[in-house]
Amino acid sequence: MSNNSVYCCIEPACLKGRLAKGQEGLSCCNGHFIPFIPSTDVPVFNCDPKDSNEYTRLNAGEIHENSLRWLFSTFGDDEVSFRERLITRLFLKKGSRVLVTGAGAGNDLPFLIRALEGKGEIFAQDIAKEMILVGISRYKNDFPRSDVNVYFSVSDATTLPFLDDFFDSAYHFGGINLFSNIKRGIAEMNRVVKAEGRVVIGDEGLAPWLTRTEYGEMLVKNNPLYSCAPPLSAIPETARAVNLSWELGNCYYIIEFQVSKTPLSINIDIPHKGKRGGTLRTRYYGQLEGVDPNLRDRIYAEAERQGVSRVNFLESILRASLRGD
Template identity: 35%
Template sequence: MRLGEEQFYVDPATLEPLTLEQAACEGDQVVSGVLRSPSGHRFEIAGGVPNFVYPFELPKADREARQQSEDRVEGYDRYLPLTFRTYGEDEQAVRNAMVDKLDLKPGAVVLETGSGTGRDSEIIAQRLGADGRLYIQDIAPSFLAKNIERMRSATPHVEPALANGYYLPFADNSFDACFHFGGINAFADIQRAFSEMARVTKPGGKIVVGDENMPPWLRETEFARILINSNPEFAYTLPLDKLPVEARKVRLEWIIGGVFYVIDFVVGEGEPVADFDFAIPGVRGGTHRTRYHGHLEGITPDVKRLAYEARAKTGKSMHQWLDDVVREAAQRDLGKPD
């Protein structure tokens, strides 16, 4: 960890600032030490890499996913190209196309969660230039170690950390973009992971995520049954319902043989905004807001028929007629002047 970076990190549980203690440095690199929050949470730095993994006792799904990564790290880079060869795809072309979706500019500050051994990290780094900063994170120490080695000669500053993808150790609006490809299916809390990515990305920034998924129109084919038999993750549900409310301009694409999804979106602020208060022309009238908030108790069919006949005679919209009638009756019964 570079000296001074401790000010960029926060406690992933409380989002409180961190204080560097017991630091041992080599030049501007913090080799070991402790990052402590006001709540008393301690995050160790070992070999220059801070460990922000939280919860401190991981759920079973996360423990199993981390162990699976550790078990296959030695053969990962050797065998992963077989995935692309299976579908006749060019790995570098596919990965570059995914990174294109981030709309990166030189000098950007980017977060890659679940960064693995760095096959996407090196492509992202090439787009950032000398003034850029790339934060690479993974929950598996062996995967991250491979990535660190791969990125030693990268042009931008690369800052590694161990972290859980759904408890990110950064303040709101810290990054220009966020990227995660592979491993989302194994998250214990996918919805929180997407929400965290949106939280730490600046409004207007891009998020790109993806993983295995068999599209609905292929699920009953032999093609699908063969792949799902080899890798049950192809049968996982597409997590569109897990996207955050801040997601704007959402795009979905299936790549790599049509069995890996990629979702990219622009980060907005809160729920979408719309004009719910303009008068809607027509017989019904009112506004979107009054139609939603203006419900009254139900009336009998005969009274409803009389109301529509009366409205038609006046030429008013039903909204205006009801508003006038109810207001007049209420003021009369309350003894209030018009």
């Protein structure tokens, strides 16, 4: 039987080499060792201590549960339908493999398990061991049994121990505002999801039309995280079908997109008709030094008199002035 694990080494020099499973942890061929939480097979990857947060307290699970009860009562929503609504956006199928970053105490697990229709794999990771331990205990004791395999790990969502294109979809709710590097967190989800897979991310952040209202100011005073803006500039350049919406009283942004590994397609050589002329390529890459503005205006006037675009006129006189062109 192979002792290969699905996890890979996060040390840069190891280039995501596969880790092998031993009794007490995982190891890579360069000698890096990732210990298991004692008496479990849950690996604890190296997390930067500066990234420890309020969730690394012993009673973090209980504090989180209290804040969830407050949240759903305050916004008059119910947790079951809310989580189901978000998970629907992952387009999971029977047999899918899904990643949950910042999974916390595993509140999404029963809904993910159901969405996989009895077959599939869920990888739940969190930077806080205390939260993952609560998740493991609830998974073992409280959640309905199924043949869906659930794997837990303690790791940093901004340095994921998985190969590229490993997942069908990736999901995150509630912690991305706290990530040390949000852009890297989203880039990592994008990296590990296959082309055409889905990424869904949500966290506190008022819709912009609410920020200056009493409603919004009350929430921000209560918790400054409500003033966070959706991290739109962190969405990968290759993302397709991007959608931004708000949930829970328009106080939580939800970003979803379809993963693509290819750049957006664009033809930069289509000429513009009209006065200015040129193409995306010439207008962007073809800038010349500044000239006397009076001369520029005379050139524009002459181009108009001749009925050609400014770019065509300029290119013709520049070419003519170059010997042999």
